Amino acid sequence: MTKVKIVFASITGNDEDIGYVLTEKFEDLGCDVDMSEVSQTDAEDFEDADICIVASYTYDQGIVPDEALDFYDDMQDLDLSGKVYGVCGSGDTFYEDFCRAVDEFGQVFDKVGATRGAEPVKVELDPEQDDIDHLDTFAEQIYKKAQE
Template structure:
């Protein structure tokens, strides 16, 4: 059975909701899932899972959340070769750098040697019906990428 680790940063609850949607979809797909908040998680924990997922919000004009900075730096030092990763998160389309932290984390994962298993998913503020559908497809694609890689 495949395993997935979902780490999230959430200020308003939107990204926790995204993490919950992904957790439920992975469970429906038969994946063993562990979810934790970014400030309570060490980046090395991804080593124990097949699929690594990061869910984050973007603060202000494209900045990483304060509570995510150490994790972001530590992540880039990990060797996650053979792992599949995916990034998702929320932002506000009012800003020019809409959900930029999602892209920043995808770049950080690439430095670990992990394979991007699905295109990143960005949600404008809170997830709505279309976003939920996209997040479910994202989880399915991550699992399919992992299965193809085995």
Template sequence: MATARIVYASMTGNNEEIAGIVEEELEKYGVTVTTTEVSQAMAEDFQTVDICIVATYTYSDVGDGVLPDEAVDFYEDLQELDLTGKVYGCCGSGDKFYDDFATSVDDFDHAFAATGATKGAPSVKIDLAPEDDDIAALEAFTKAIVEKQQSL
């Protein structure tokens, strides 16, 4: 049975909700899931699972999108890992009001790519809270990740 870890950063609760949706979908496929808030997680935890997922928000300060403060150490540690043989996915919320919409999702995608992990699905970026079409996108995201992990 496959295992997964979801690490999320959430200021408003949107990404906690996103992580919960992905967790429920993974469980439908029989995946054993652990979900952790980023300040309580260690990047090394990804070494013990088959599927690695990050759900993050982008902090916009004066129009510049940056990683959440609580995710910076995790992000830096992630880039030092060898996750060859693992499948990853990135998702998260942002606010389309800002020019740098959900850029932290892209930052984590690049960090995972540097670890040697295999991208399981295109990243999903959600404007604020997930709506019905966003939930469908997260369901497709999760399905693709599971299928990629099964094909390895």
């Protein structure tokens, strides 16, 4: 069974909701899914998964959330070759650096050898139906890539 690890960073719940959308979709695809909040998660947990997902909001001036910084730093020391990853998150287009933390996490995954399974999904605030459809497609593409 394909193992999926979803790690989210969320203050007001939007990225947690994104995590639940993805959990449901990956479970529909027959995967074994584990989801956890970033400050409660060891980066090494990705080593036990086939598919690695980060869903993170972006904070002031496009930065990775404070509570995600240790995790972000620890990720740099991993070897995730052979894993398929996806990054997504919620942001607000009011800010210049819309969803920049999503791209920051994507760069780390690239650096540590993981394979991108789908283009990043960036959600304006809370996920609405078209975002949910987009996230479902994102999960399907990642799942397909992990079967190759």
